[in-house]
Amino acid sequence: MATKVQCIVCEGDVPLPAEVMEGELLICPDCGTELEVVSLNPVVVAEAPEVQEDWGE
Numbered sequence: 001m002a003t004k005v006q007c008i009v010c011e012g013d014v015p016l017p018a019e020v021m022e023g024e025l026l027i028c029p030d031c032g033t034e035l036e037v038v039s040l041n042p043v044v045v046a047e048a049p050e051v052q053e054d055w056g057e
């Protein structure tokens, strides 16, 4: 399995954890963008949506 994935924002290398899982969030070390793993094998990432403060119950 790939050990890194290309950032979709800055095209830099983002290291993948050894046991990456779908839905996992990664932070690009170059631009700080939050990337969500949307697919495995091959690993595909998408820019994670801005996380809103959840004031719900």
Ligand SMILES: [Zn+2]
Pocket (backbone or CB within 6 Å): 007, 008, 009, 010, 011, 012, 028, 029, 030, 031, 032, 033
């Ligand atoms: Zn980046």
